[in-house]
Amino acid sequence: MPVDRLDDGTWVFAPYGSMLPIEDGARVVCHVCGAALAAISAQHARRHDLTLAGYRERFGLNRKQSLLAPALAETRRVEGKRRWAENDALRTGLAVGQGMARSGVLHELGTTAQPAGSRRRQGRAAASRSGASPALQAHRAAQSETARARWEERARELGFPTLDAYLTERRAHGGTAHRVRTELGCGGTTAVRLLAAHNGSASDPKNST
Template sequence: MQLNTVGRSQRRLEGAGVDDVRRPAGAPGRGAFELGRLARDEESDLVLCHVCGRGFRALGSHVRVHGMTAAEYREEFRLMRTRALSARAVSRARSVAQRAVYERSARTRADFAAGQSMARSGALADRARRSLTEHGASTELATERAVRLEAGRRTQGAAAAARLAERVRTLGFDGIPAALRGLYVEDGKSLEATARALGVGNEQLRRLLDRHLVEVRPVGHNSPTGRSARVALNDLAAARRVGTDDIGRWLTDHRNGGATVAELARLTGRSVPWVVSRIRRRPPGGAGEGHVAAPDGHSADHGPSVDGEGGTRRPRNGSDVP
């Protein structure tokens, strides 16, 4: 009985819409409305018929005059299948009436329980995806998705800008241009180090540099700070790979324990010369100052030589590195 009452109420609302027919001042004529969008007159809160251009509080009954059902009207004019063809005031009135019935009627709540269970389990979402695959997205749905996506991007962009401004203030700079000049130009930090300091990605940093007219250093131009940063990063990566906080001590201990330099290079993922340089940097406690067993068994002070620019590194006695 309650549901029938709601149905009669809705039919009366739609009937009122048919009786309240008029063409809003300045409304487009027949066929002049955009496909994929429910046409409304914002001043009068009437929905406008795509076919004849007249305004109604609800189109559900009116479209029968044009030989269409409400579902056929939505499909013809590329509206979402769930789009209400009514004025906002009518939609609000329906919502209030339906909510009242739901709260009063245990039977209505029981009828809704199955759908609510499907919603919680994800079955309704699966059904919606299948329907979208079978029938395709309406123009209105595609447009709304694009609008929501763009709005989300703007929101994310605003949040990222706020985070960047806060990071700049935390670093003690007056603004982004000052931070870019201070970190990248004056301190000589690399692009990667500057990006980490500002909490942005490398591509975003490049865009910021371009926007604020800060010239990017040419490829191959290494500042002392940049070189130092890369050395530190390489050391950190090797230390994490073998699970230690002190890569120099770890290499020295394992070398003195009998590991070959080649083995240590393989374990750390670095080159043999890199291993040798780190071992020489941290001599064992019992050895003389700067004296560590080198790959060939001689003093590490003699170090490896390089056969030409970028050539193969060999110990100075000419023997192969183990």
């Protein structure tokens, strides 16, 4: 049954300004309909035409207020901790990545580890040699492949057979990094690098790989 009333007169099933845990914290009560749930999920909120942010706002919950039942929050916390402890490779990779980002090494790798004319693969190898963990290397390689595939697809959408063909065309007709960035949807630094790398590989074909 309703336990509180909003300023607009709407009766609600949990008090304004807080969550209402029941069953020893196993569930929380939805303010709108009174359902007992493990969490107010985005899907559940949507049934009431609310986003999670909208739900919090309407019922006076601050942004940090968890919408999970205490039991579920605890389960998630323990699971997260266990995964963190078990996945040594991931943890090492993250730690290295964070350390490198903080010290600016990632930026260095991104801009200078690929000497003019090197192909991307060589750039990656150079970055790997400078001490990233295997986990981080794998992560980086996967990301790089994914990004490359996306740019290839963009190039085809723009009517070019390949990304290289696209870059050749842009270079030949004064394509700017800004234009490449806009057309491929990549970052500005990447656009500069793609244009430069292609410039190099055009005059120095694949014989160095």
